[in-house]
Amino acid sequence: MASPTAQQRPTLVSLAREVGVSRQTVANVINAPHLVKPSTRERVLKAILESGYRPSLVGRTQRTNRSMMLGLRLLPLHGGVTRAVMDRFLHFLAKVAHAHGYRLTLFTAADTNEELAQLLELAQKGAIDAAILTDTTDGDARPDVLAAERVNFVAFGRPWGRPESAHSWVDVDGAAGTAAATSYLIAAGHERIGFLGWRDMTGGGEDRRIGWERTLPRSVTAEAGRLFVGLEDSAEDGFAGAQRLAETGATALVCASDVLAMGAAACVRSSGQNLPIIGFDDTPAAAALGLSSVAQPLEEAAVEILATLVAILADTQEAPTHTLLSPKLVIRSGGPCRPPEDRV
């Protein structure tokens, strides 16, 4: 049954011909990406991802005595719109790992201690070659423990509150995202731009708030405190927060999440106000509702994480790398409840 598609399945040679590089270059992009010029690497990796090419594992696991598995803890189901961004990240991670010949060992854990215990057990019996950490927090002990136990890893998320940490990480510059959103609203003629955030703004939330605050026009910076509302991450609270910010004279809103933006959009719609809203994470819900949002470059993050891991595992990493990626502002003007930004 596999024969008809097997013939069409891409090979190193067919990929090399398609991209116009040597077979060795394609092999290097997979096994030693740091040896390839970034522009070439990007072009070849794109072709690999599109083709669905997968390096043969049978040979590699035997030759290198590696499991070709990467360990990753899956956090419990949260049910919310906001948390789903990590599920989308998982898809990109699995896809890019596939292109480098890796699979994921997925597990759940009651807490970070149990996550560590499982990662150490898996690494010790050679069931994983490395780990990927997500949901980094202030005071996160995982990087230190893994480093001490010599388990290779890359974190998706900065070591919040510990800038001196020496491990490799990849993160998205949330502040750059809200700054871009705020600049967009300023260019559309707004000055009193409100920020709808969370009650608990530690880590990623505070990063998003800072991007908004530092971009506010000088005329309103003194009022930044009044233009900020921090609530729970729900549409109901987004609704209430938008009401409060509109009362303080905000004429546009930047939100820490799409859920808050969804609630704010419903508030604006029901009161007939003319208030543009920009959410965060570019969730499927925002796309469906025609809401503008800030999109995290999840595929790029997965590409950077894998490139870093492959370099670490090939023992060619000279020093830990810290990669901060810029998100992209997605402006939408269609959909069933578009933000009325076309008034200007």
Add this chain to the structure above:
Amino acid sequence: MTAASLPQRPTLVTLARHIGVSRQTVSNVINAPHLVKPSTRERVLKAVIESGYRPSVAARTLRTNRSMMLGLRLFPINNGITRAVMDRFLHQLATIAHAHGYRLTLFTAADDSEELDQLLELAQRGAIDGCVLTDTSATDNRPEVLAAEGVQFVSFGRPWGQPGATHPWVDVDGGAGTAKATAHLQSLGHERIGFLGWPTGSGVGDDRHSGWLRTLSAAGRADADVLTVRVEDGTRAGAQGMHQLLEAGATAIVCTSDTLALGAASAAQKVGIALPVIGFDDTPTAAALGMSSVAQPLEEAAVAILEALVAILTGRAVEPRTTLLKPDLVLRAEGLFRIPQPPERN
């Protein structure tokens, strides 16, 4: 740093004491669930999951020469609301697998045949003990190939259009879900209830259509064709479908997905029409917007899949096991999209 929390971590003994059963019963629920009475099994498994207890895998792999890994292909995202239900299923599967001492080997594949190649490779070198198939279709040959190669599996999804299939599967009765939704709207006084669904030919879509159809027919309505609109999954298509159904005289709508329901409900709200809409899959989006929806029992599905797999892998499965689970209707009245009162009856 792990030492501090170790003493608090649950053990078979503390779990047994906590639940009030024997240590052996807890152990059976994990390793041989079919030996335990269903009501006890449910109670013990719930406690195991809540406690975060995890059987020692190191000891088990040594003892049994098993990898304690289950293979699963992760399908690509289409960035839509509808597909995300499979991500939520993955969380449940990982959680229940954990309670039975298994982890998941997750991979992507270009198509079914590459998925099979990978599963066979993993199984042959002992890297997985079994696997879970999802996204079953009428032309699916994966069960046959895996059975022929002696790879153990349970499928999440029926063998659509293959009545002769004998492999174990767990699925959700979509028709029962739309039937519940339709009956609920009837109880509110609606008679002309429209169906907004996908084009014919998908097992899942046709199943959901059948539940609405039989509930409408049972109430004596013979104009089901007029009240059916089939479109591709999308909010824009949902909005257009809503208008078509309005013209056909529908006073309420049952949808195959929350995406369609969202499009229909927003379009109705935009033109100021009070039109109750019920979606499918109870997505986070539906919850956030206060939309009513049919919820698949994903945790129950994961529990049934793991029980079947554990029984098969421990050589104690007696017959092909199939489980069809009933979804729940989640009604929301406090949200941003309210289900309005039914129209005045003539």
